[in-house]
Structures are given as structure tokens and as C-alpha cells.
Amino acid sequence: MFENRERTDINELGEFGLIKHLTQHVELLSEHSVKGVGDDAAVLDAKNLSTLVSTDLLMEGIHFDLTYVPLVHLGYKAVQVNLSDIYAMNGVAAQITVSIALSSRFPLEAVEEIYKGINLACKKYNIDLVGGDTTSSKQGLVISITSIGYAKPEDIAYRNGAKEHDLICVSGDLGAAYLGLQILEREKQIYLENPKIQPDLEGKDYLIERQLKPEARRDIVALLADLGIKPTAMIDVSDGLASELLHLADQSGVGVTIYEEKIPLDPMTYETARELGLDPTVCALSGGEDYELLFTISQADYAKLKHDVDVTVIGHITDKNSGAKMISKSEKVHELKAQGWNAFMTKNKDKPGT
Amino acid sequence: MFENRERTDINELGEFGLIKHLTQHVELLSEHSVKGVGDDAAVLDAKNLSTLVSTDLLMEGIHFDLTYVPLVHLGYKAVQVNLSDIYAMNGVAAQITVSIALSSRFPLEAVEEIYKGINLACKKYNIDLVGGDTTSSKQGLVISITSIGYAKPEDIAYRNGAKEHDLICVSGDLGAAYLGLQILEREKQIYLENPKIQPDLEGKDYLIERQLKPEARRDIVALLADLGIKPTAMIDVSDGLASELLHLADQSGVGVTIYEEKIPLDPMTYETARELGLDPTVCALSGGEDYELLFTISQADYAKLKHDVDVTVIGHITDKNSGAKMISKSEKVHELKAQGWNAFMTKNKDKPGT
Known part of the structure; x- marks a missing residue:
């Protein structure tokens, strides 16, 4: 360099x-x-x-x-x-x-x-x-x-304000930054083995950009203000959707249920995950570094937001005893676990995050 | 460890x-x-x-x-x-x-x-x-x-408010933290050469404490408030008295004149510097890490402060063209130079600072 x-x-x-x-x-x-x-x-x-x-x-x-x-x-x-x-x-x-x-x-x-x-x-x-x-x-x-x-x-939207029946929303799409990192790591390995081979990032621009040049969602804060919505709780997605949902649930003293089919994925995220033999849903749940906003709103505010294409409702808040759950596309119930990247587990280089 | x-x-x-x-x-x-x-x-x-x-x-x-x-x-x-x-x-x-x-x-x-x-x-x-x-x-x-x-x-006391004829004051005493570091470095060398020899820090407690456990001067801020004095400019002594005086002079667009005999030194600082073959004044000017407060006050405020033993008037502000000067004990005029420790010059381990 x-x-x-x-x-x-x-x-x-x-x-x-x-x-x-x-x-x-x-x-x-x-x-x-x-x-x-x-x-x-x-x-x-x-x-x-x-x-x-x-x-x-x-x-x-x-x-x-x-x-x-x-x-x-x-x-x-x-x-x-x-x-x-x-x-x-x-x-x-x-x-x-x-x-x-x-x-x-x-x-x-x-x-x-x-x-x-x-x-x-x-x-x-x-x-x-x-x-x-x-x-x-x-x-x-x-x-x-x-x-x-x-x-x-x-x-101010704290992590602890989510109430039962609130809707769980997320901005943008998830999992792309993680896949961007996988592509960059793959090309690094190829380069280390043969420095003459040029990196092949074709068709992966969105993923690479999400990894290297993320944009914090100031626009979502402005949008919510414009729509007159105050999120009942909010957190940014840095360690993966599952980890952040568990933080919200824990601090609000509630349960969460999300629907796999609702998790917003870019088509390039979906295709690339498949190409690399990864489950696109797992990339969204545990990949991290998306820097999207995950927030809850009261149902009364849903009408104000429902036409916004950049915000997706992925589930709802339940009572604490219901735990943290994802309903899969095949309608199976999965318990959500935090598998977000842990900055102390450096051996596992595949788990990005900050 | x-x-x-x-x-x-x-x-x-x-x-x-x-x-x-x-x-x-x-x-x-x-x-x-x-x-x-x-x-x-x-x-x-x-x-x-x-x-x-x-x-x-x-x-x-x-x-x-x-x-x-x-x-x-x-x-x-x-x-x-x-x-x-x-x-x-x-x-x-x-x-x-x-x-x-x-x-x-x-x-x-x-x-x-x-x-x-x-x-x-x-x-x-x-x-x-x-x-x-x-x-x-x-x-x-x-x-x-x-x-x-x-x-x-x-x-708020900025660095840029010092005016001609203002008095230059410093809290506590200077140079001790630097000498504490010299003692610790000396004992480290002895230990590395012969791990059986116990460190000899006897009689150096004040110097060691000033190096290892400095106390920021919250009490001086309180004292000035009690006395009804607002410093015209203020800076803390982290890189050595000379370096901080030059910052004040530069940002206030003035000159400074200090008197060597007025620089507050603890007797232990003086004796230890002599023992180690160092000039005690240079230790105060360039040693750093004292975390004392260096400030200027208008002459009108002098009467309020003059009986306080923990603040010493060491000189006064002059016009810009007079430069930054120290009058030595033998009444010679020395130009002040910043020789404070520079975090990028790591080769020179004898110059401490943060």
C-alpha cells in the first residue's frame, strides 16, 4: 500500500x-x-x-x-x-x-x-x-x-418502549453487507493464492457497496418525523436482525414474533446467498453490519406508514412468555438466537460486525 | 502478569x-x-x-x-x-x-x-x-x-483570551511526573538486567505518584469560581510548560515572559533532577504530564489570588513581538521552545506525555 x-x-x-x-x-x-x-x-x-x-x-x-x-x-x-x-x-x-x-x-x-x-x-x-x-x-x-x-x-426512542401488539418494522433490506464481506474474503483468498488473478466482483456491486460504504438511515428518522410517528422502541442493525430483536425484547420485557417471508432481502442478496450455499434468511438474521433501523410502532400508526416502500413490517410484539420467535415460510416456529458477530471471537472471521 | x-x-x-x-x-x-x-x-x-x-x-x-x-x-x-x-x-x-x-x-x-x-x-x-x-x-x-x-x-476559558499585562499563573508544581517516569524507567532497566534486585523507589513516592496517579485540578476551577476570577485564557499542562505557553501565546496573539525562579518545583523534584544530572527547570518546561492548570488573569484579579499557596504567578503576557521568553535566575533571556513530548517520536522514550 x-x-x-x-x-x-x-x-x-x-x-x-x-x-x-x-x-x-x-x-x-x-x-x-x-x-x-x-x-x-x-x-x-x-x-x-x-x-x-x-x-x-x-x-x-x-x-x-x-x-x-x-x-x-x-x-x-x-x-x-x-x-x-x-x-x-x-x-x-x-x-x-x-x-x-x-x-x-x-x-x-x-x-x-x-x-x-x-x-x-x-x-x-x-x-x-x-x-x-x-x-x-x-x-x-x-x-x-x-x-x-x-x-x-x-x-427519543429507547430500546425499552416496545409494547404488546406493536408492529416490528425494519428499514431497507438485510444481509447484503454480510454477503459483500463473503465475496471480498473469497476474492482475497483467490488473490493470495494467485496474485495475477483480478478480483471478480461483477454483478456484486450492491453487496460490496453495502459492506464497504454503508449509509446510516438519517432519512428514516426524518421520514418518521414527517409522518408524525414516534417509534415505541428503536435500535440499529449492526450485529444481525436476531441479535437486535433480542435486545429490544429483553429491554422492553416483551416477546417478538417475526415472519421469515416478510424479511426484506434484495434479489442480489438472495441469489448470492444461494450461489455461496448460504441460507439468505440466516444472512439477514445473523450477518450484521446492515446499519438499518429496526423499530416498533403502535398499530394506530400503521396507516401512516403502510405505503412507504422503504419500511417493511416483519412481525409484532407479543407477551414476554411467548419468547422470541420466527415463523418460517413453511409455517414452522423457530426460536430466535443471537448469533451476531462477537468482537471477542476473532477466530470466527466469517462473522462480521462492529 | x-x-x-x-x-x-x-x-x-x-x-x-x-x-x-x-x-x-x-x-x-x-x-x-x-x-x-x-x-x-x-x-x-x-x-x-x-x-x-x-x-x-x-x-x-x-x-x-x-x-x-x-x-x-x-x-x-x-x-x-x-x-x-x-x-x-x-x-x-x-x-x-x-x-x-x-x-x-x-x-x-x-x-x-x-x-x-x-x-x-x-x-x-x-x-x-x-x-x-x-x-x-x-x-x-x-x-x-x-x-x-x-x-x-x-x-468558558479558551486558549485565545490572554491580553497584554495579564498575569500568567500555574497551579501546583511542575516536573515531578517526568522525574517519576525517569525513576520508573531506571528501575525497569535494573530489573531487566537483574530480576532479583528489588526496585528502589524509597524517598521518591511523590514523583512516582505524580506519574502513576495524577489528579486533574477540579479544585482549581472551584477555587477560581469562589474567588470570582475568570481566567482570561487557560490550558492544562500535559506536554510541558513551554509547549503550553506557546499554545496560549499563539492562540491569543500575544507574547509571554516567565521567570525561571518563579516556576514552582517540589523539593523532591529539584533534588532528584540534580541526582539524575538533569536541569530541574528543563524538567518543568519540557517534561509534561503534570496535569496542572496554566492560566492567565487580569492584573485586577491579582489581589483575590495572591494569598493562595497552590497557585503561583510565574510571569506576564507581553505584546506579540516580544515573543515567548524565560528570564533565567542569572537574568539571561531565553527563548521558549516547545520540546514537549511528541506522540509520533516514539524513539525518544524519555519524553513522556499523552
């Missing part, structure tokens, strides 16, 4: 020089941002709203593999993963802080690529980069992002 | 289990904390105050050496380093988020030790732990902390 390109040693700039270099063009856009990079702390103004804060730590070799993840996409995705948590509270994201640690194998140009992705995401989602830290690393690349957002207290 | 003690594999708990295990006894104390760990994001209430946010990324092998840093101290210090940035804005810290990545050499008991230190710091400083992330690492330990605090907009 970067062997044949321009290569500037980060030591030439030093820590303060690097921060200045990376943030010199940052302009604060949000009305909630008073002071960004350059002092001991950023200064924010909540303007009578509640403040939402979420943080993620992304480690090279655990959460991303630089053999096939371009640095610009890594920066973009690192931001999206974090914003997704703010949207999952039914809030509007406004700021991030970014800390990056790099080992000496990364030149300045590498950091610039990561920041290009970060800045792209910030611009597209109206996010101010208000602080951070850069340091060296003995352990490869580490990215830590904290995102900050705002919401009226009464609009 | 932990070879002869209880050793529980973190995999047994899994990511969600670990978070639950570590945060199960967390009670929210701040009126600014609405919802802590357990949802997609923490929910905070600024209550009409400005919000202050600061973040740090601490890497094993760069910022700390586990051969002589006990994990409980590491957790405690990681929090202090972060709180110090909030106090340096003249704010009150209220919350932190903590993300930790660990390689498989760390058992559950190691994480518990780190959290013991984190919780101790939180309890002592009235801080709520409201969120975070735990993940595995291919190598070593990574700690990322974001701290959140509050202040009235008009009370």
Missing part, C-alpha cells in the same frame, strides 16, 4: 502539525457547534435539546482488513457506523470527534485518505468534526469515533 | 456479557445524565449550559508501559488525563465514555482492574460512566476515553 505513491513521513509534521494539517479546512456548520478543534475541549450548545452520545472503537485486523478495504471507505464507514447509533435514538447527529492511532507503516497520505472519507461522510450528513486525537501505534491502525446528536427529550 | 492469579477468559462472557459485567453497578449521579450504558447512545441533559467534549486515545507501548504501570492506576490516570481537558476550559466534568480493546493475553481480571481504577476516579470526581465499547485487539491494550462537561457560556 502506498509503495509507489507519494509518501510523506508523519514525523515531519509532528502531532500538532498533523492535527492542524487534517483539520485546517474544517468549518463548523451545525448551530450546535460553538468551538471545534484547537482548544482543550470542543464547546457545544444543546439548545434545550437532549444530547445523545455514542462511541465506537475500530481495530485493524478485527473490524477491518486493509487488504480489501480502501482507506477512504474505511473513514466513511467509521463515521456511518457511529451516526447510525444516534439515528437509532431517533435523534439528529451533529458532531463527531475522531481519534486515530497509526503505526509507522502509514505515511501522511494514508491518514489523508482516511480523513477524505471522514470529511465526505461529514459533508453528506451535515456533521461537524469538532475534536480528536492523533497518535502513533505499535498495533496497526486504530480509529475511535464519538458521535454527538440531539433530540427533544420526548422524541 | 496474572500468571499466578485467577484468570477468566473474556470469551466466556462475550462482548455484551462483558459490558454488562463491567457496568452492572453503575449508578448515574449527575443531574446531566439521563440514560447511561445500555442503549444505542447515552442521553445527556445540558440544562442550558454549554457542553464541553474532549477525547484521548491511549496506546500500550506509546503512552504506557505495563511493566511498571499497574492496571488500576492506568484506569485512574486515563480518566484524569481526560477530565483535565474539561477543567482546562473552566468547566465541570460530568460524564465519560470508555472504549477498551484488549488482546487475548488479558484475562477478565485485567479488565476488572482497569475498571476499578476508572470507577475510583469517577467516584472521586463525581463522574458518570455513560457509555463505551469493548472489543478485542490483535496486539496490546488500547483505551479511548471521551469526557463531557458543562459550563456557563460566559465562564
Whole structure:
């Protein structure tokens, strides 16, 4: 990486020089941002709203593999993963802080690529980069992002508000990011065995894009506001539909029943799963990294939402004793189990997630 | 480490289990904390105050050496380093988020030790732990902390408010943490050469404590409020007095003049520097990690502060063209240069800092 390109040693700039270099063009856009990079702390103004804060730590070799993840996409995705948590509270994201640690194998140009992705995401989602830290690393690349957002207290959607008979909804479609990862891993293996073979990603663009360049669903938060719907509970799908449903059920003290035939799958997800000998439903239930929003609404709100093609009702909330269930296409009852990727089980590289 | 003690594999708990295990006894104390760990994001209430946010990324092998840093101290210090940035804005810290990545050499008991230190710091400083992330690492330990605090907009002390003729003040004393590190490094070398020799830290307790267990100066923020003083500019001393003075001068567009004889040094700092053949003044100027507060006040406020033994006036603000200067004990004029530790220059292990 970067062997044949321009290569500037980060030591030439030093820590303060690097921060200045990376943030010199940052302009604060949000009305909630008073002071960004350059002092001991950023200064924010909540303007009578509640403040939402979420943080993620992304480690090279655990959460991303630089053999096939371009640095610009890594920066973009690192931001999206974090914003997704703010949207999952039914809030509007406004700021991030970014800390990056790099080992000496990364030149300045590498950091610039990561920041290009970060800045792209910030611009597209109206996010101010208000602080951070850069340091060296003995352990490869580490990215830590904290995102900050705002919401009226009464609009916040927690995980614990789902009530019996509520409808379970999910945005977009599921399982594609997981299959994108399978394709990238397959091509990596082929490349490692024979570097002359070009990667064959034809016809898989949607899956690859879902894996490398996810988009947090700010638009769904806006849609729900437009429709006058407050979700009774909400969570983002980062570890797989099953794991998130179990979180909602557990924290709300309820049961869930979903219908396999209702789970939204893109045709490319379905076909590719079949090609790879995988069950498309399992990819949706346990794959993760979809960054879609999973939420519950009261039945009274169903009419407002039923014509929206980007939201699918996949089931309903039941009483706690009914447990967490999926009714299969053949009308069999399956108990839902969390098989989402676990960041501590690194041996199982097939289970992605953050 | 932990070879002869209880050793529980973190995999047994899994990511969600670990978070639950570590945060199960967390009670929210701040009126600014609405919802802590357990949802997609923490929910905070600024209550009409400005919000202050600061973040740090601490890497094993760069910022700390586990051969002589006990994990409980590491957790405690990681929090202090972060709180110090909030106090340096003249704010009150209220919350932190903590993300930790660990390689498989760390058992559950190691994480518990780190959290013991984190919780101790939180309890002592009235801080709520409201969120975070735990993940595995291919190598070593990574700690990322974001701290959140509050202040009235008009009370915030930026780095850019120092005016000509203002007095330059510093809390506590300087250089001790740097010398503590020198002692610890010396004993580490002796130990590596002959593991049978016990470390000789006698009479160096203050220096070791300043290095391993610094205390952020919340009390100075409270003192200034009590005295009715708003600093015209403020910064915390993490990279050494010289580096911080240059930041204040640069951002305020002014010059600084300090007097060597006024720089507060503990007698133990002075004696140990001499013992080790180091210049005590250089230890204060360039050592770093003191986490004292460096601030400027208008001369009109001097009378309110002059009897406080924990704050020393070390110089005054001059016009920009006069530059950044120190008048030595022999009345020579030295130009101040930033020689604070640079996180990218890891070869120079003698320069500590975060």
C-alpha cells in the first residue's frame, strides 16, 4: 500500500502539525457547534435539546482488513457506523470527534485518505468534526469515533418502549453487507493464492457497496418525523436482525414474533446467498453490519406508514412468555438466537460486525 | 502478569456479557445524565449550559508501559488525563465514555482492574460512566476515553483570551511526573538486567505518584469560581510548560515572559533532577504530564489570588513581538521552545506525555 505513491513521513509534521494539517479546512456548520478543534475541549450548545452520545472503537485486523478495504471507505464507514447509533435514538447527529492511532507503516497520505472519507461522510450528513486525537501505534491502525446528536427529550426512542401488539418494522433490506464481506474474503483468498488473478466482483456491486460504504438511515428518522410517528422502541442493525430483536425484547420485557417471508432481502442478496450455499434468511438474521433501523410502532400508526416502500413490517410484539420467535415460510416456529458477530471471537472471521 | 492469579477468559462472557459485567453497578449521579450504558447512545441533559467534549486515545507501548504501570492506576490516570481537558476550559466534568480493546493475553481480571481504577476516579470526581465499547485487539491494550462537561457560556476559558499585562499563573508544581517516569524507567532497566534486585523507589513516592496517579485540578476551577476570577485564557499542562505557553501565546496573539525562579518545583523534584544530572527547570518546561492548570488573569484579579499557596504567578503576557521568553535566575533571556513530548517520536522514550 502506498509503495509507489507519494509518501510523506508523519514525523515531519509532528502531532500538532498533523492535527492542524487534517483539520485546517474544517468549518463548523451545525448551530450546535460553538468551538471545534484547537482548544482543550470542543464547546457545544444543546439548545434545550437532549444530547445523545455514542462511541465506537475500530481495530485493524478485527473490524477491518486493509487488504480489501480502501482507506477512504474505511473513514466513511467509521463515521456511518457511529451516526447510525444516534439515528437509532431517533435523534439528529451533529458532531463527531475522531481519534486515530497509526503505526509507522502509514505515511501522511494514508491518514489523508482516511480523513477524505471522514470529511465526505461529514459533508453528506451535515456533521461537524469538532475534536480528536492523533497518535502513533505499535498495533496497526486504530480509529475511535464519538458521535454527538440531539433530540427533544420526548422524541427519543429507547430500546425499552416496545409494547404488546406493536408492529416490528425494519428499514431497507438485510444481509447484503454480510454477503459483500463473503465475496471480498473469497476474492482475497483467490488473490493470495494467485496474485495475477483480478478480483471478480461483477454483478456484486450492491453487496460490496453495502459492506464497504454503508449509509446510516438519517432519512428514516426524518421520514418518521414527517409522518408524525414516534417509534415505541428503536435500535440499529449492526450485529444481525436476531441479535437486535433480542435486545429490544429483553429491554422492553416483551416477546417478538417475526415472519421469515416478510424479511426484506434484495434479489442480489438472495441469489448470492444461494450461489455461496448460504441460507439468505440466516444472512439477514445473523450477518450484521446492515446499519438499518429496526423499530416498533403502535398499530394506530400503521396507516401512516403502510405505503412507504422503504419500511417493511416483519412481525409484532407479543407477551414476554411467548419468547422470541420466527415463523418460517413453511409455517414452522423457530426460536430466535443471537448469533451476531462477537468482537471477542476473532477466530470466527466469517462473522462480521462492529 | 496474572500468571499466578485467577484468570477468566473474556470469551466466556462475550462482548455484551462483558459490558454488562463491567457496568452492572453503575449508578448515574449527575443531574446531566439521563440514560447511561445500555442503549444505542447515552442521553445527556445540558440544562442550558454549554457542553464541553474532549477525547484521548491511549496506546500500550506509546503512552504506557505495563511493566511498571499497574492496571488500576492506568484506569485512574486515563480518566484524569481526560477530565483535565474539561477543567482546562473552566468547566465541570460530568460524564465519560470508555472504549477498551484488549488482546487475548488479558484475562477478565485485567479488565476488572482497569475498571476499578476508572470507577475510583469517577467516584472521586463525581463522574458518570455513560457509555463505551469493548472489543478485542490483535496486539496490546488500547483505551479511548471521551469526557463531557458543562459550563456557563460566559465562564468558558479558551486558549485565545490572554491580553497584554495579564498575569500568567500555574497551579501546583511542575516536573515531578517526568522525574517519576525517569525513576520508573531506571528501575525497569535494573530489573531487566537483574530480576532479583528489588526496585528502589524509597524517598521518591511523590514523583512516582505524580506519574502513576495524577489528579486533574477540579479544585482549581472551584477555587477560581469562589474567588470570582475568570481566567482570561487557560490550558492544562500535559506536554510541558513551554509547549503550553506557546499554545496560549499563539492562540491569543500575544507574547509571554516567565521567570525561571518563579516556576514552582517540589523539593523532591529539584533534588532528584540534580541526582539524575538533569536541569530541574528543563524538567518543568519540557517534561509534561503534570496535569496542572496554566492560566492567565487580569492584573485586577491579582489581589483575590495572591494569598493562595497552590497557585503561583510565574510571569506576564507581553505584546506579540516580544515573543515567548524565560528570564533565567542569572537574568539571561531565553527563548521558549516547545520540546514537549511528541506522540509520533516514539524513539525518544524519555519524553513522556499523552
